[in-house]
Amino acid sequence: MERIDIPKKAIxxxxxxxxxLQRLVEHGxxxxxxxxxxxxxxxxxxxxxxxxxxxxxFGTRGLGYPVAALASMIxxxxxxxxxxxxxxxxxGNLGSALLRYPGFQKEGFEVIAAFDADPExxxxxxxxxxxxxxxELERHIVEREVRMAILCVPARVAQxxxxxxxxxxxxxxxxxxxxxxxxxxxxxxxxxxxxLELEHLSFFVR
Amino acid sequence: MERIDIPKKAIxxxxxxxxxLQRLVEHGxxxxxxxxxxxxxxxxxxxxxxxxxxxxxFGTRGLGYPVAALASMIxxxxxxxxxxxxxxxxxGNLGSALLRYPGFQKEGFEVIAAFDADPExxxxxxxxxxxxxxxELERHIVEREVRMAILCVPARVAQxxxxxxxxxxxxxxxxxxxxxxxxxxxxxxxxxxxxLELEHLSFFVR
DNA sequence: AAGTGTGAAAAGTTTCACAGCG
DNA sequence: CGCTGTGAAACTTTTCACACTT
Numbered sequence: 360m361e362r363i364d365i366p367k368k369a370i371x372x373x374x375x376x377x378x379x380l381q382r383l384v385e386h387g388x389x390x391x392x393x394x395x396x397x398x399x400x401x402x403x404x405x406x407x408x409x410x411x412x413x414x415x416x417f418g419t420r421g422l423g424y425p426v427a428a429l430a431s432m433i434x435x436x437x438x439x440x441x442x443x444x445x446x447x448x449x450x451g452n453l454g455s456a457l458l459r460y461p462g463f464q465k466e467g468f469e470v471i472a473a474f475d476a477d478p479e480x481x482x483x484x485x486x487x488x489x490x491x492x493x494x495e496l497e498r499h500i501v502e503r504e505v506r507m508a509i510l511c512v513p514a515r516v517a518q519x520x521x522x523x524x525x526x527x528x529x530x531x532x533x534x535x536x537x538x539x540x541x542x543x544x545x546x547x548x549x550x551x552x553x554x555l556e557l558e559h560l561s562f563f564v565r
Numbered sequence: 566m567e568r569i570d571i572p573k574k575a576i577x578x579x580x581x582x583x584x585x586l587q588r589l590v591e592h593g594x595x596x597x598x599x600x601x602x603x604x605x606x607x608x609x610x611x612x613x614x615x616x617x618x619x620x621x622x623f624g625t626r627g628l629g630y631p632v633a634a635l636a637s638m639i640x641x642x643x644x645x646x647x648x649x650x651x652x653x654x655x656x657g658n659l660g661s662a663l664l665r666y667p668g669f670q671k672e673g674f675e676v677i678a679a680f681d682a683d684p685e686x687x688x689x690x691x692x693x694x695x696x697x698x699x700x701e702l703e704r705h706i707v708e709r710e711v712r713m714a715i716l717c718v719p720a721r722v723a724q725x726x727x728x729x730x731x732x733x734x735x736x737x738x739x740x741x742x743x744x745x746x747x748x749x750x751x752x753x754x755x756x757x758x759x760x761l762e763l764e765h766l767s768f769f770v771r
Numbered sequence: 772a773a774g775t776g777t778g779a780a781a782a783g784t785t786t787c788a789c790a791g792c793g
Numbered sequence: 794c795g796c797t798g799t800g801a802a803a804c805t806t807t808t809c810a811c812a813c814t815t
Binding site: 373378439460462468553 | 662
């Protein structure tokens with residue numbers, strides 16, 4: 360696999376660049392220079408050029424990068440040319456807020472189903488995505504060939520739910536539970552620990 | 566300031582260690598070795614020891630670290646020995662979910678007030694924290710000497726709200742808006758971009 | 772014997788600076 | 794001339810390995 364020596368952080372930044380490019384497309388821009396794009400993305404021009412260069416040569420010297428084509432190549436690299444189905448487990452407080460969060464849909468992900476121990480309660484929160492009992496998790500993952508799951512379950516059941524999702528075919532987990540999941544290393548886990556982020560801030564605040 | 570050459574990531578990990586230590590305290594453990602703690606925190610033992618060593622010598626050779634004392638020193642380093650007041654701006658979909666999120670309280674932060682353009686609507690969502698009109702933001706920040714703010718406002722107003730909060734005295738922002746905030750560099754901004762995290766996953770999923 | 776603290780090596784990432792292309 | 798693409802330098806972070814303490 361050639362992407363073995365691409366810095367992980369560069370992948371993150373690719374998503375940022377993509378979002379900036381989308382805005383440029385909307386504004387009808389045709390080309391953009393590395394310095395202009397770097398400015399709005401909040402990075403240095405050289406870093407932007409290096410990041411893009413990992414994936415090929417897209418710019419024209421003396422001119423810049425073609426906005427639309429660059430956006431398309433990033434979508435391609437990130438595996439987002441096509442809609443990715445996603446499931447969400449744990450439609451409680453945070454989970455149901457995420458189900459109503461427009462950002463996922465807007466960036467091209469479709470949350471096709473949610474699962475909860477108590478689907479009725481979740482539905483009562485005004486969620487539009489269908490909510491199923493947790494027991495049906497595996498069936499939906501297999502049937503729709505789902506690769507990504509969002510986990511918003513309580514800490515004590517997180518590991519068990521993750522194991523089940525992975526056994527059914529999930530290889531990427533966005534984990535909101537404050538727990539370090541132990542999973543096969545070919546499963547990508549992305550932890551978003553809200554309390555941790557706040558703690559981190561408090562070190563710098565004084 | 567001596568903490569100039571402490572890796573930023575080490576600060577993040579300190580929070581993780583702290584959470585693991587809390588669990589050990591609950592289980593009545595008195596001491597823990599670097600390898601045991603590293604295991605549950607998901608890092609290598611040498612890294613754990615190095616991280617802790619940035620702040621002093623806390624372990625006993627041949628024995629390990631005293632659980633309670635180590636937890637206390639981390640709280641001290643992170644500025645969390647005392648309760649930190651926090652405000653939240655934008656009590657919409659995501660914001661009101663965060664107001665009901667137990668994790669912040671549990672980790673020792675007190676969200677003392679929330680602000681929204683439409684406080685009535687926010688209150689209707691069953692939030693317990695008092696919700697005020699956005700115009701009162703500055704007054705509360707000044708009166709309670711608030712240093713940290715959680716931002717959940719729509720992208721287009723994020724910069725303006727951030728400017729106001731900073732002008733009133735905030736120096737740390739946990740930003741959920743998908744926008745790169747431009748602020749004085751003594752202000753610490755911690756971006757949590759949910760759609761971005763999902764995008765990042767999709768690169769590794771295939 | 773068990774386990775910390777730490778220099779030094781290795782690995783990973785960012786920045787520089789400039790050659791080279793359009 | 795302007796701006797990309799990129800090797801090499803600088804910097805940051807992680808890992809190793811072992812001296813040293815209890």
